[in-house]
Amino acid sequence: MHSIEKTLRFPQKKETLLVLLCACLSLCFFHCGVTQPVRVLNEGVTKASASLGGPLIPLGKATIPVPYLTAGVQHGYSSLLTLTGNVHLLTALLGDVGVDAGAAQRFVHEDGWVPELTAKAQLYFFYDVRRGNNPRLFPFLSLNASYLLGESTLLYFGADNLFQFAQPAYFLPPFVGIQFPLSRRFEMQVESKWMAANANTEHGVMEGHNSINGRGNIGTFLGFHYLLTSP
Numbered sequence: 124m125h126s127i128e129k130t131l132r133f134p135q136k137k138e139t140l141l142v143l144l145c146a147c148l149s150l151c152f153f154h155c156g157v158t159q160p161v162r163v164l165n166e167g168v169t170k171a172s173a174s175l176g177g178p179l180i181p182l183g184k185a186t187i188p189v190p191y192l193t194a195g196v197q198h199g200y201s202s203l204l205t206l207t208g209n210v211h212l213l214t215a216l217l218g219d220v221g222v223d224a225g226a227a228q229r230f231v232h233e234d235g236w237v238p239e240l241t242a243k244a245q246l247y248f249f250y251d252v253r254r255g256n257n258p259r260l261f262p263f264l265s266l267n268a269s270y271l272l273g274e275s276t277l278l279y280f281g282a283d284n285l286f287q288f289a290q291p292a293y294f295l296p297p298f299v300g301i302q303f304p305l306s307r308r309f310e311m312q313v314e315s316k317w318m319a320a321n322a323n324t325e326h327g328v329m330e331g332h333n334s335i336n337g338r339g340n341i342g343t344f345l346g347f348h349y350l351l352t353s354p
Contacts, residue, residue, distance in 0.1 A: 155174075155177070155191055155193060155211060155221075155223075155247070156174030156176075156191070156193045156209065156344060156346070157174045157176075157300065157312045157314045157344045157345070157346030158265065158267055158279065158281070158283075158298060158300060158312075158314060158346075159172055159174070159197060159207055159227075159346065159348075160197050160205050160207070160227055160241070161241065161267060161269050161277050161279050161300075161302050161312070162229065162239055162241055162269055162277065163199065163202070163203060163204065163205040163227055163228065163229045163241060164197060164198070164199030164205045165199050165202065165353070165354065166199045166200070166201050166202050166354065167199055167352070167353065167354040168198070168199040168350070168352065168353045168354070169196060169197070169198045169199070169350075169351045169352045169353075170196065170197045170198075170310075170348045170349060170350055170351060171194075171195075171196055171348070171349045171351055172194070172195055172196065172197055172207075172209070172346065172347065172348045172349075173192070173193065173194045173195075173346070173347045174191075174192070174193045174194075174209075174344055174345070174346050174347075175190060175191070175192050175344065175345045175346075175347075176189070176190070176191060176314075176342060176343050176344035176345055177189030177190070177191040177342050177343075177344070178318050178333065178340040178341065178342040179333040179340065179341065179342070179343075189342075190213065191211075191213050192211075192212045192213050193209040193210065193211050193212060193223075194209060194210060194212060195207065195208045195209030195210060195223075196208055196351075197348070200226075203228055203229050204226060204227070204228050205226070205227045205228075206224075206225075206226050207223075207224065207225050207226070207227065207243075207245070208222070208223065208224045208225075209222065209223050209224075210222050211223070211249075214249065218251065218252050218253040219249055219250070219251055219252065219253075220248075220249065220250045220252055221247070221248070221249045221250075222247075222248050223245055223246060223247045223248070223263075224245065224246060225243050225244055225245025225246065225263070226243065226244055226245075227241055227242065227243035227265075228241070228242055228243075229241050230242060233269070233270065233271060238268035238269055238270050239268065239269050239270075239271075240266065240267075240268055241266070241267050241269065242264070242265065242266050243263075243264070243265040243266075244262075244263070244264055245262075245263040245264075245265070246260060246261070246262055246263065247259075247260070247261040247263060247285075248260050248261075249261075259288075259289070260288065261285055261286065261287060261288075262285075262286050263283065263284065263285045263286070264283070264284040265281065265282070265283045265284070266281050266282060267279050267280065267281030267298075268280060268281055275303070275304050276301065276302065276303040276304070277301065277302040277303075278300075278301050279299070279300055279301070279302070280297075280298065280299040280300075281297070281298060282295060282296065282297040282298065283295070283296045283297075283298065283316075292322075293321070294318075294319045294321065294322060295319070295320050295321045296316045296317055296318045296319060296320060296339070296342075297316070297317050297320055298314055298315065298316040298317070299314070299315055300312055300313060300314030300315065300344075301313055301314075302346070307350075308349055308350040309347070309348070309349055309350075310346075310347070310348040310349075310350075311345065311346065311347055311348075312344070312345065312346030312347075312348070313343075313344075313345060313346075314343075314344045314345075314346065315341065315342070315343055315344075316341070316342045316343075316344065317335065317339050317340075317341055317342075318339050318340050318341070318342045319338075319339040319340065320335070320338055320339040321338065321339070322338065322339060323337060323338065324337065324338065324339055324340055
């Protein structure tokens with residue numbers, strides 16, 4: 124992480140594309156989207172999903188969130204297990220193929236004050252198409268606790284755990300969010316994540332913008348889910 128951060132330093136007046144590129148490279152070491160699924164889907168249910176957002180970065184005199192975009196699907200393989208897959212669209216525009224795949228399982232049903240617990244194992248893969256080298260694989264684990272509010276709104280919180288093989292490192296982004304329906308088929312998520320909460324980000328592209336005591340960077344994400352099929 125620290126060696127990557129050093130390579131991401133750049134003058135304040137560089138082009139917007141360079142800012143986004145640096146942010147994308149840095150984001151490869153964090154969880155790059157909203158938590159999905161918050162709870163496992165019913166067996167046979169399939170949803171199209173998208174995530175937009177990221178950490179705050181400096182752009183001239185302003186501070187903006189990175190428009191990091193992913194799109195994919197979620198499928199209820201069984202009543203306990205949901206499979207997910209995504210492509211990372213912004214990195215693709217910049218010549219870096221990015222995909223992820225994972226499986227989420229429910230371990231505890233919500234019961235009174237006891238929240239529903241959902242765990243997910245996932246792999247991220249990135250490959251530099253322009254240079255034809257530098258494949259990167261990142262294993263990822265997530266655990267979230269959720270409460271049902273009303274009939275279909277979910278309030279949730281938890282933490283991601285991401286591991287880096289090259290120059291071994293571990294990153295911990297805790298998060299909190301809410302998922303709510305907009306229509307019978309359409310759902311939205313709003314999530315805030317303290318990205319790399321255990322990493323020093325006083326220097327480099329993050330450079331303490333929206334960090335807490337020089338650690339990590341607060342990111343904001345929007346998630347969108349559309350019901351494609353149901354039993």
